[in-house]
Amino acid sequence: MKITARKAGLTGLAGVATIALLAACGQAPDAEAPAASGDVVDGFLPCIVSDSGGFDDKSFNQSGYEGLQAAATELGLTPKESESNSEDEFGPNLNSLIDQNCTMITTVGFLLASATEDAAKANPDVEFAILDDNSIEADNVKPVIFDTAQAAFLAGYTAADYSKTGVVGTFGGMEIPTVTIFMDGFVEGVEYYNEQKDADVKVISDLYTGEFAANDKAKQTSKTLIDQDADVIMPVAGPAFQSTVAAAEEASGDVAIIGVDADLVETYPQAKDYFLTSVMKEMSGAVETIVTDASAGNFDNSPYVGTLENEGVSLAPFHEFEDKVSDSLQGELDTIKAGIIDGSITVKASL
Amino acid sequence: MSVTTPSPELSVSASLESATVKNWKAPIVFAVFSVIAVVVFVGFRREGVSEFRFATGSDFFAIPPLVVGSTPATIVLSVLLLALTGYSVWRTSTARTTPIWLVSLFGVLFVADFLAWVVAGNFINATGLLLGSIALSAPLIFGALGGVISERVGVVNVAIEGQLLAGAFTSAMVASMTGNALVGLLAAMVAGVLVGMVLAVFSIRYLVEQVIVGVVLNVLVAGLTGFLYSTVMGSNEALFNSPPKLPQLPIPVLSEIPVIGPILFRQTLIIYLMYVAIFLVWWGLYKTKWGLRLRAVGEHPQAADTVGIRVNMTRFWNVSLAGAIAGLGGAYFTLGSVGGFTKEMTAGAGFIALAAVIFGRWDPIKATLAALLFGFASNLQNVLGAIGSPVPSEFMLMLPYVITILAVAGFVGQSRGPAASGKAYVKQ
Numbered sequence: 018m019k020i021t022a023r024k025a026g027l028t029g030l031a032g033v034a035t036i037a038l039l040a041a042c043g044q045a046p047d048a049e050a051p052a053a054s055g056d057v058v059d060g061f062l063p064c065i066v067s068d069s070g071g072f073d074d075k076s077f078n079q080s081g082y083e084g085l086q087a088a089a090t091e092l093g094l095t096p097k098e099s100e101s102n103s104e105d106e107f108g109p110n111l112n113s114l115i116d117q118n119c120t121m122i123t124t125v126g127f128l129l130a131s132a133t134e135d136a137a138k139a140n141p142d143v144e145f146a147i148l149d150d151n152s153i154e155a156d157n158v159k160p161v162i163f164d165t166a167q168a169a170f171l172a173g174y175t176a177a178d179y180s181k182t183g184v185v186g187t188f189g190g191m192e193i194p195t196v197t198i199f200m201d202g203f204v205e206g207v208e209y210y211n212e213q214k215d216a217d218v219k220v221i222s223d224l225y226t227g228e229f230a231a232n233d234k235a236k237q238t239s240k241t242l243i244d245q246d247a248d249v250i251m252p253v254a255g256p257a258f259q260s261t262v263a264a265a266e267e268a269s270g271d272v273a274i275i276g277v278d279a280d281l282v283e284t285y286p287q288a289k290d291y292f293l294t295s296v297m298k299e300m301s302g303a304v305e306t307i308v309t310d311a312s313a314g315n316f317d318n319s320p321y322v323g324t325l326e327n328e329g330v331s332l333a334p335f336h337e338f339e340d341k342v343s344d345s346l347q348g349e350l351d352t353i354k355a356g357i358i359d360g361s362i363t364v365k366a367s368l
Numbered sequence: 369m370s371v372t373t374p375s376p377e378l379s380v381s382a383s384l385e386s387a388t389v390k391n392w393k394a395p396i397v398f399a400v401f402s403v404i405a406v407v408v409f410v411g412f413r414r415e416g417v418s419e420f421r422f423a424t425g426s427d428f429f430a431i432p433p434l435v436v437g438s439t440p441a442t443i444v445l446s447v448l449l450l451a452l453t454g455y456s457v458w459r460t461s462t463a464r465t466t467p468i469w470l471v472s473l474f475g476v477l478f479v480a481d482f483l484a485w486v487v488a489g490n491f492i493n494a495t496g497l498l499l500g501s502i503a504l505s506a507p508l509i510f511g512a513l514g515g516v517i518s519e520r521v522g523v524v525n526v527a528i529e530g531q532l533l534a535g536a537f538t539s540a541m542v543a544s545m546t547g548n549a550l551v552g553l554l555a556a557m558v559a560g561v562l563v564g565m566v567l568a569v570f571s572i573r574y575l576v577e578q579v580i581v582g583v584v585l586n587v588l589v590a591g592l593t594g595f596l597y598s599t600v601m602g603s604n605e606a607l608f609n610s611p612p613k614l615p616q617l618p619i620p621v622l623s624e625i626p627v628i629g630p631i632l633f634r635q636t637l638i639i640y641l642m643y644v645a646i647f648l649v650w651w652g653l654y655k656t657k658w659g660l661r662l663r664a665v666g667e668h669p670q671a672a673d674t675v676g677i678r679v680n681m682t683r684f685w686n687v688s689l690a691g692a693i694a695g696l697g698g699a700y701f702t703l704g705s706v707g708g709f710t711k712e713m714t715a716g717a718g719f720i721a722l723a724a725v726i727f728g729r730w731d732p733i734k735a736t737l738a739a740l741l742f743g744f745a746s747n748l749q750n751v752l753g754a755i756g757s758p759v760p761s762e763f764m765l766m767l768p769y770v771i772t773i774l775a776v777a778g779f780v781g782q783s784r785g786p787a788a789s790g791k792a793y794v795k796q
Contacts, residue, residue, distance in 0.1 A: 071711065073598045186754070224753040232713050233507070233705040234746065237500045241750040244496035256710055263613070263706050269424075287610065 064097040064119035068126035084304025107132035163323035166202030166366035168330040173206020176249040177218040186247035188224035190254030201366030229255035239264035251275035262288040280333035295333035394466035398453040409442040409485040416489035427626040438488035445481035490755040505743025510697025511721025512735040518690035522666040524790040526582025529718025530589035534559040535698020537593040540709035543611035560695015568687040575792040613707040638704040649732040666786035669793040
C-alpha cells in the first residue's frame with residue numbers, strides 16, 4: 018500500500034517534469050505555407066542547430082535563426098530546427114536533422130565545431146555552414162566568421178575619445194576566441210587613440226563573468242569597473258549588457274555602454290540613453306545570403322569573413338549620444354575605417 | 369596522604385583526569401597560510417603603493433584613502449600572521465583551543481596581506497568590495513535560511529535552486545504585469561511556497577526519497593520557466609518581463625555614515641528584509657516554542673510525536689515557510705538586481721546555498737556567514753580581475769569554489785546534521 022503510493026507519487030512527479038521538458042523542447046515556429054519557387058534545387062531543406070543559448074538568446078543564435086527564417090520565407094520553404102540544451106546534444110541533434118532529410122544545416126557557434134565536423138564527414142552529401150568557426154576544412158562545410166576586431170577597434174577609439182575619466186573597460190562572458198576578439202580589438206582601438214592623440218586613456222580588460230547571462234555577477238563586474246573609474250563599458254557576454262545598464266543606473270556618475278552583436282538601441286530601446294554605440298555583426302544577413310545561394314545550388318566551402326569592407330561588421334550610429342561625442346569624432350572614425358580597409362592600419366586581433 | 373607530595377600513582381591519575389585531546393588542526397592551517405604569506409607575498413614582493421578607497425560619494429565626510437607601500441605592508445602583516453600562528457601553537461601545546469575570534473582575526477589579516485600584495489600600483493574601493501559581496505551573497509543567504517529551516521525540521525531541501533528560480537520568474541512576471549515591485553515580492557514568496565509544498569507533499573505524504581524529489585523539482589522548474597520565458601515572456605517583453613526594480617531606500621542620516629552607511633542603511637527593501645530574516649530565523653529557531661518544536665521534529669520525530677507534536681503537519685508548514693524565504697531570494701535576482709528574467713539566471717546559486725547550510729552547520733547565523741564568505745570571494749575575483757591581478761582569470765573564476773571547498777574541508781571538521789533529516793516519519 019505504502020509502496021504503491023510512493024511509486025505513484027514519483028511517477029506522477031516524473032511525468033510532470035517530462036511534460037515540462039518536452040514542452041520546453043518542442044516549440045514549433047509559425048510555419049509559413051510553402052509557396053512554389055522556381056529555382057530552388059529539388060528537395061532542398063535548410064535546417065539549423067543552436068548551441069546551448071537557444072534561439073531566443075537575443076544574440077547570435079537568434080540572429081542566425083532569423084537569417085535562416087528570412088531566407089526560407091523568401092524561398093517558400095519550412096526549415097527544420099533543433100535547439101540544443103547542452104553540449105552532449107549537439108551530435109544527436111545534427112543526426113536527427115540529417116535523418117529528416119535536411120540538405121543544408123547551419124550550426125551556430127564554434128562549440129559545435131567537432132560535432133559538425135563529424136557529421137560532415139559521415140554525410141558528404143549534406144551541406145553545412147558553421148557560424149563563428151573556421152577550424153573545419155571539408156568540401157561540404159562553409160565557415161562563417163566575422164572580423165569583429167575591426168569594428169571593435171572603432172568602438173575602442175570612440176570610447177577613449179568619449180571618456181571623461183580617462184578609464185574605459187570591457188568584460189567578457191568566457192575567455193573564448195569569439196569573445197576575446199571583441200575585447201582585443203577594443204583595447205587596440207584605445208591604444209591607437211593614445212598613440213594618435215598622445216593621450217593616456219587606461220583600458221581595463223581581462224575580466225570574465227563565466228557565463229553569458231544577465232545576472233548579478235555581470236552587474237557586480239560592471240560595478241567593479243565603475244568603482245575603478247571607468248565611464249565607458251563594453252560587455253561582451255550576450256544579454257549581460259542588461260546587467261551593465263542596471264549598474265549604470267545605480268552609479269553616481271555618468272556611464273556609457275557599448276553593445277555588441279546588434280545595435281542595442283534597436284533591440285533594447287528602453288535603455289537607449291545609456292548606449293554610446295554598438296559593434297554590429299551582420300550575422301542574419303550572412304546566413305540569409307548563404308542559404309539562398311545554397312538553395313540555387315551555389316554552395317561552396319570558401320569561408321565567409323565579415324569585415325568593415327563588406328559590411329559584415331560595422332559600428333552602429335551614436336543615436337542619443339550624437340550631441341555628446343566630439344564633433345570631429347565621426348570624421349576621424351571614417352578615416353580609420355578607410356585605413357583599416359586599405360590596410361594602412363592593421364588590427365592585430367583575429368580569430 | 370600528604371597534599372603537597374602526592375604519591376606517584378595519584379599524580380598519574382590526576383594527569384589522566386586533566387588529559388584533553390590536543391587539536392592541532394587550527395595551528396597547522398595557520399602555519400600553512402603563514403608560509404604562503406611569507407613565500408608569496410613577501411618572497412615575490414611587488415613595487416609600488418596600494419591604495420584603498422572608502423568614499424562612495426554620499427558620505428557626510430569622506431574618509432581619506434589609505435595608501436600603503438606594498439612591500440612594508442606585506443612584511444608587517446606576514447609577521448603578524450606568524451605571531452598569531454605562534455600564539456595558536458602555544459595555546460594548543462598547553463591544551464587550550466584556538467578561539468573563534470583568533471581564527472577570524474587571522475582570516476582578516478591574511479586577506480589584508482593578500483590585498484596589500486595584489487593591489488600594488490593600483491587602487492580598489494573597499495566599500496565597493498564589501499557592497500558587492502553583500503549583493504552577491506543575498507540570494508545565497510535567503511536560500512541558506514530556507515535550507516536551514518527545511519533541514520532542521522527534517523526534510524532535505526535540494527530544491528533551493530528551483531525555489532530561487534521560481535521566485536525570480538514569478539516576481540519578474542507579476543511585478544511587470546502589475547507595475548508594482550511589492551506585489552512581485554509577494555508573488556515570489558507564493559512561488560517558493562508552491563515548490564516547497566510539492567516537495568513536502570511528495571516527501572511527507574508519499575514518502576519519496578527527498579533528494580530525488582528535490583532534483584526532479586529543480587529540473588522541472590528550470591524547464592517550466594525556460595519554456596514560459598521563450599513563449600510567454602518572449603511574446604511581449606514590455607508587458608511580461610520589464611518589472612520595476614526595487615528602489616534604494618536610504619535611511620536618513622544613518623545612510624551617510626562612511627562605509628557602514630552604504631552597506632547597512634542604503635539598500636533596497638529586499639536587503640533590509642534579508643537582515644530582518646536572518647535575525648528572525650535565528651531568534652525563532654532558538655528562542656521560541658515554534659523553534660523548539662521544529663528542532664525536536666527534525667532530531668527525534670518519535671519523541672516529538674509522543675509529546676503531542678503533529679510531526680508531519682509541522683514538517684509540511686515549515687517546508688512551505690522555507691520555500692517562501694527562498695522564493696524571496698529569487699526575487700532578488702530580478703527585482704533587486706537586474707530588473708528582468710533570463711533563462712536559468714540563478715546559475716547554481718541554490719546549490720551554493722545548500723553548501724552554505726552544511727558549511728554553516730545548519731545554523732542560520734553560521735550559514736549566513738558562509739554565504740557571505742562565498743559572496744566576498746566571488747566579488748574579490750571581480751575586483752582583482754579589474755585591477756589586473758598577476759593570477760590568471762581562469763583561476764580567479766575558481767576562487768570562490770576553492771575557498772568554499774577549503775573552508776568546508778578545513779575548518780568545519782565533522783558536521784552533523786539534524787538526526788532525522790531526510791527520513792520520512794511514519795507513525796508506528
